[in-house]
Amino acid sequence: MFSKILVANRGEIAHRIIRACRELGVPSVAVYSEADRDSLHLTLADEKVCIGPPVSAKSYLNMESIIEAARATGVDAIHPGYGYLAENAAFARACEEAGIVFIGPTPDNLHLAGDKLTAKLIVQEKGVPVIPSSPAGVGSLAEAERISGDMGYPVMVKASAGGGGRGIRVCEDREMLVEEFPIARMEARAGFGNDEVFIEKCILHPRHIEFQILADRHGHVIHLGERECTIQRRYQKLIEESPSPVMTPELRERMGQAAVTAAGAVQYFNAGTVEFLVDGDGNFYFMEINARIQVEHPVTELTTGIDLVKEQIRLASGGELDYTFDDIRQRGWAMECRINAEDPDRNFLPSPGKIDRYRPPGGFGVRLDTHLYQGYELPVFYDSLIAKLISYDLTRDGAIRIMRRALEEFGIAPVKTTIPLYLRIMDDPSFKRGDFDTGFIKRFVPDEEDEDEDE
Amino acid sequence: MSGTEENAGRIEVRAPMSGVFYRTPAPDQPPYVEVGDVVKKKQVLGLLETMKVFQKIKSPANGRVVEILPDNEATLKDNDLVFVLEKG
Numbered sequence: 001m002f003s004k005i006l007v008a009n010r011g012e013i014a015h016r017i018i019r020a021c022r023e024l025g026v027p028s029v030a031v032y033s034e035a036d037r038d039s040l041h042l043t044l045a046d047e048k049v050c051i052g053p054p055v056s057a058k059s060y061l062n063m064e065s066i067i068e069a070a071r072a073t074g075v076d077a078i079h080p081g082y083g084y085l086a087e088n089a090a091f092a093r094a095c096e097e098a099g100i101v102f103i104g105p106t107p108d109n110l111h112l113a114g115d116k117l118t119a120k121l122i123v124q125e126k127g128v129p130v131i132p133s134s135p136a137g138v139g140s141l142a143e144a145e146r147i148s149g150d151m152g153y154p155v156m157v158k159a160s161a162g163g164g165g166r167g168i169r170v171c172e173d174r175e176m177l178v179e180e181f182p183i184a185r186m187e188a189r190a191g192f193g194n195d196e197v198f199i200e201k202c203i204l205h206p207r208h209i210e211f212q213i214l215a216d217r218h219g220h221v222i223h224l225g226e227r228e229c230t231i232q233r234r235y236q237k238l239i240e241e242s243p244s245p246v247m248t249p250e251l252r253e254r255m256g257q258a259a260v261t262a263a264g265a266v267q268y269f270n271a272g273t274v275e276f277l278v279d280g281d282g283n284f285y286f287m288e289i290n291a292r293i294q295v296e297h298p299v300t301e302l303t304t305g306i307d308l309v310k311e312q313i314r315l316a317s318g319g320e321l322d323y324t325f326d327d328i329r330q331r332g333w334a335m336e337c338r339i340n341a342e343d344p345d346r347n348f349l350p351s352p353g354k355i356d357r358y359r360p361p362g363g364f365g366v367r368l369d370t371h372l373y374q375g376y377e378l379p380v381f382y383d384s385l386i387a388k389l390i391s392y393d394l395t396r397d398g399a400i401r402i403m404r405r406a407l408e409e410f411g412i413a414p415v416k417t418t419i420p421l422y423l424r425i426m427d428d429p430s431f432k433r434g435d436f437d438t439g440f441i442k443r444f445v446p447d448e449e450d451e452d453e454d455e
Numbered sequence: 456m457s458g459t460e461e462n463a464g465r466i467e468v469r470a471p472m473s474g475v476f477y478r479t480p481a482p483d484q485p486p487y488v489e490v491g492d493v494v495k496k497k498q499v500l501g502l503l504e505t506m507k508v509f510q511k512i513k514s515p516a517n518g519r520v521v522e523i524l525p526d527n528e529a530t531l532k533d534n535d536l537v538f539v540l541e542k543g
Contacts (some may be wrong), residue, residue: 046506053529190481341506352473380474380530384506
């Protein structure tokens with residue numbers, strides 16, 4: 001086991017990882033920007049190091065500053081959390097070169113996970129179904145039109161270097177493609193520094209279902225069941241649950257096997273997630289591998305009893321996987337609501353400010369992962385995710401009832417949050433039936449108008 | 456939308472919420488506006504980044520830019536004065 005771990009992140013996930021370190025008895029080092037001096041994760045870590053000014057590019061994304069902090073505190077491992085440097089192959093390599101273990105996938109894994117087209121080709125060769133798409137970067141509109149015509153509309157134009165739902169344009173027909181294709185390339189260049197785009201068939205009424213995987217250094221790969229992540233807004237997940245209401249034991253078996261095959265095909269190491277789209281007929285298609293611990297990891301932890309962050313650390317320190325999904329026995333139902341400091345009544349505009357009133361929920365079946373406390377001032381520089389509220393019960397109905405009750409208990413003011421939206425969803429008959437697709441949220445959000453038109 | 460206040464031809468454009476102020480659409484590009492520029496109603500004057508979301512700060516009326524108070528990348532508080540325009 002490691003002698004000391006630096007946590008290269010902030011917010012709830014830094015808190016989450018430091019908790020795991022404490023349970024393992026490994027001292028931890030927290031890093032923080034000048035805007036995070038009052039951050040909760042600093043109070044829980046054994047040491048803390050300021051790594052730069054508020055702007056993320058100069059602190060949480062500053063590789064030199066973080067490696068320097070790691071050297072100065074004498075850690076032998078770095079946990080990157082999610083976001084920031086978590087999927088940065090250059091950072092993982094810089095850690096290696098500094099003689100520090102990067103708690104996560106290998107630099108090659110990270111590189112491949114970022115190169116979605118190549119990753120798809122590799123897993124497709126192993127027989128994992130993939131969404132029909134153009135084989136390589138599409139360089140011209142004429143080529144885009146030909147490919148889209150062949151696969152059939154609707155299609156999506158996607159930035160090859162994109163991620164997190166950004167850099168995607170849906171085209172219903174040829175006319176729309178003509179209009180959107182050049183814009184998609186410009187956006188890709190502006191957003192990701194690379195104007196390569198590709199075309200993918202758009203699956204109608206899809207559900208987004210992903211499988212948690214773990215892999216050790218000896219090539220053992222296991223999965224820990226699925227997470228249902230269909231409820232999204234602008235490709236950002238809002239509610240996740242495990243298991244999925246549409247899963248059957250047979251489909252789980254097939255998809256779990258496909259996830260393990262996909263991970264094995266890329267010689268994956270440590271924790272990761274294999275994302276699939278599932279259509280109304282139960283056909284599933286590989287989308288990508290997320291090479292990190294994910295925001296929604298707690299729903300898997302509650303249904304499997306496995307602490308994924310501790311497993312990441314154990315595997316990174318050379319631990320072996322000596323169990324499989326069949327040994328674990330998935331049990332009960334877990335649901336997570338991502339609570340954002342956003343105003344659902346004002347087109348989800350961010351809502352920064354001081355938390356004057358804070359009353360967290362508790363009780364049976366409630367887990368709360370958050371960095372909030374009474375009097376905390378939400379910095380304007382970072383993401384609006386302020387809490388993950390997770391409920392657990394033996395049945396889905398039970399988990400929804402606990403979630404509803406916990407959302408009602410949760411008091412945060414005067415900052416606006418997405419709690420009222422989730423309360424409405426918990427009461428929705430089709431949500432309760434488990435009947436939804438990725439367009440579900442549109443029923444609750446009046447109009448996805450551009451902020452430009454908010455006169 | 457940006458808070459505004461008009462009085463005797465002077466228009467104040469204030470920050471709609473706290474955030475980081477940008478005068479340019481991207482680091483390597485020229486500012487949206489300079490002092491002395493004539494601007495149209497709804498023309499973009501600057502950007503405000505709050506929790507990774509970008510909002511446009513737009514001109515509430517036709518006019519001329521008289522003053523730009525914050526520096527590029529300054530952190531603004533809700534309702535901070537950002538631009539002073541002269542009604543035109």
